[in-house]
Amino acid sequence: MDDFRTQFPPAEFMAWFTAFTPLTAETVPLAQARGRVVAEPLTSREALPRCPRSLMDGYAVRAADTLACSGAEAVLTVAGEVATGTSGQAHTLRPGQAIRIWTGGELPQAADAVVRAEHTRALDRDIVAVLRPVAPHENVVQAGEDYTPGAIILQAGHRLRPQDLGMLAGLGIASAQVYRQPRVAIVSTGNELVAPDQTPPPGAIRNINSTTLTALVEEAGGLALPRGICPDNFDLLLTRCTEALREADLLLLTGGSSLGRHDCTRQVFAAVAGSEILVPGVSVRLGKPAILARQGNKALFGLPGHAASALVGFLRFVRPLIRLYSGLEATLGLPTIRAIIGRPIPSTPGREEYVRVRLTPQPGGAPPLAVPVSGKSGLLGPLVQAHGLLPIGPDAEELPEGAEVTVLLFP
């Protein structure tokens, strides 16, 4: 099943993702399967329902016996009741008889329809008048009408939602084969960084990206492996990356926003045993530079150090790959909303852009107004004030006030 939340297929970047395939499958119990993606088609081992069942409270009948009431009422003898949870097939309905039945109840043998209680009138304790005729199968679910034995109930690639899990429970299926969750190692580089629980000495700042990216990975369905801070040192970085890749399917290295660091990240990725640089950088604002390398089916991402750029780089490039590893399409997969541009937004032609916007509700059910909150990329405030990102294509020069646009909402 496709994910329809995304209207921005990142076509150009996706070409680089052909180097990667979904992860291996594993079996998980239903209670842990929400949001996971089916790796092998799931088939029903039994018919659902197993016997014909009533959809209404009323009387199980032979439909032919009710035809009389197209002119007058059809009068039937009440021959018993299928108490809820008891076997209906233990009863056999004879011509001229009706049997009391409840919603979900199993039909008696020879019964082929149910008359709703509202369309009957009790004439005596054991005699009921049917006010409207019913057709064969009316108000009845047939055996196997939902699923026949051996029917495919969920295809590979289907993301398991609450109702899918309920359906599997109803069929007695206790676990599912799903794609493994990507393990994502997160390394922050920078001599200036200290852990969030420390007071930074002069010239230092606390590590922000590790916290943000851990939460982003978890939201995207991955397992985050935060691997702390590494100084700007080629040998230390190479060791840290190599170790992280033993456990991880995907490595995020943040901090390459200055030119020297960008080069360093590229050199470290190139030096990782068995690795290959796929993309040395991307022309996008915010979010560049993003370096992509691979080691077999494992991906290495170099993300900028600025909090806003790292966030946009993750959503634009990393999240689709986490989705691909998880068995989904490699799309952004973010919820979207239509909005009206509240103030002209200039853009630099020739490069894709993601503008942080704040949304203001409008009266009368009109789309909200989107106003840019882009500040200096080193500031955190604009990122916290923004509700989402407005993608601007490389050909756009300016988005005029009043234009209707689609905004990607932050997860």
Next chain:
Amino acid sequence: MDDFRTQFPPAEFMAWFTAFTPLTAETVPLAQARGRVVAEPLTSREALPRCPRSLMDGYAVRAADTLACSGAEAVLTVAGEVATGTSGQAHTLRPGQAIRIWTGGELPQAADAVVRAEHTRALDRDIVAVLRPVAPHENVVQAGEDYTPGAIILQAGHRLRPQDLGMLAGLGIASAQVYRQPRVAIVSTGNELVAPDQTPPPGAIRNINSTTLTALVEEAGGLALPRGICPDNFDLLLTRCTEALREADLLLLTGGSSLGRHDCTRQVFAAVAGSEILVPGVSVRLGKPAILARQGNKALFGLPGHAASALVGFLRFVRPLIRLYSGLEATLGLPTIRAIIGRPIPSTPGREEYVRVRLTPQPGGAPPLAVPVSGKSGLLGPLVQAHGLLPIGPDAEELPEGAEVTVLLFP
């Protein structure tokens, strides 16, 4: 911060929710705070950044010294370097001097701007030519420009997203006061029900709703307390509900889709000590009957037993209340998508309706086609095939083919 994903404020039902208030607050570490809602405004204890910082790789300068290069190049003496992570304020810039600096680096004393490396040319090892003048504060973030000490950084009611957590980490804030997660007890009623791991005897079926609702509660941010199956017996149900409400903030009782059971649920809710029936039923399709009662600030919901009706009833009525308890607005809070009606959809005027629809992508970025998959309400297949719900207002008679609509996507 409002949630903009919802375009369908359930105005009529929300009136009944004024009886309920958000739950109490608790302190949680950042690593567990994603998706939780801030209960007390969060303030910064320090300035961010603490000192002026460079936004670029280049040279820290006195802006006035660069004015010369509006005509010719300004030639400055390179007096040192602020190595990443070291104190910039330990340096003092004299007139005519420049100091090498990197992105994020702390500015030397007396420096008020940064010239980007791309706008300079090295004339000698210690002499640099500036090719473009800079204004004061250019390429610099001022101390406290992001947050000043005591500034409110997040208001109560804000749902914590990854970037919010990163920002708190950057300010050295290790935990947040957030609203408690609602504990939601789930009881399935019906003599016909057996647990999913059992083979149903004749007339019986496996319990589906407990699995579906558990996953729905967790997706909505609640803590699910599945409390199994209870037979259709007033005394047993009363005991089960009373016990569940000792632990839970919200009780879901499913199985009241037949008239007798609906009455039974109402009677049980009315008999719970300290309870009061607020709404005895709702006119909506699917999803009725939904009974709402309260015991103090605790809510009791009676939901239909049919899988599709229970799902719609949950999304339409229960999910907004879970959001209210969690500190959010009592809206549906579901992602939406614009779609085109692929086939006329009839509707019964006078009652709000939720039609299960399947979406088919269209070429060229056009909105997907929405086609109803509504089958008999007892079937599970249509629910699994559907991507979302199309809400139809009580005044609509038919939605014509080609009409543009908004579809609520299943979570």
